């Protein structure tokens with residue numbers, strides 16, 4: 001268990017990867033830490049720079065529900081705790097971006113992931129990490145106008161993404177961030193499998209938003 005205290009695993013720490021590692025493969029065993037390191041290594045160099053510049057390159061894998069873990073981090077940093085409703089939502093999440101502390105938390109051992117094989121689990125954890133980094137970029141960099149267009153953007157999003165966001169019960173004002181974060185994770189997954197350019201399944205407007213918000217250049 002790595003929770004507690006204030007020791008944060010930094011992807012750019014000595015145990016972390018160097019920048020500019022483009023060709024990597026998924027690690028061979030189910031280890032959430034390794035999966036997040038892999039996810040970080042896979043990011044385009046420009047995205048790592050952006051995440052470092054907004055202070056979103058720190059992450060930690062924890063085994064407790066994330067709302068509870070977040071409040072422990074916030075408490076030890078002397079920050080205001082998340083309200084019970086926010087904590088409860090986050091307790092069900094696979095990953096959270098704690099903006100106040102500039103850190104992404106990833107849940108290891110989530111009950112919903114029980115029984116997945118190693119490769120599936122690692123891909124899932126990597127997608128959670130990409131989602132959270134995409135989310136952090138969106139929160140810091142998304143222009144105001146698309147933020148007010150969440151409902152419309154959700155309609156334009158790839159069907160799987162739209163359904164997931166609706167079913168998860170996000171507030172309408174969160175839709176745009178969620179569309180960007182989910183699309184970012186999908187684009188990263190496609191990228192590590194060799195896909196480049198705008199995918200045919202992605203709407204032009206959302207692709208443009210990815211370029212603006214995350215500096216997506218493939």
Ligand SMILES: [Zn+2]
Pocket residue numbers: 131135177178181
């Ligand atoms: Zn999100």
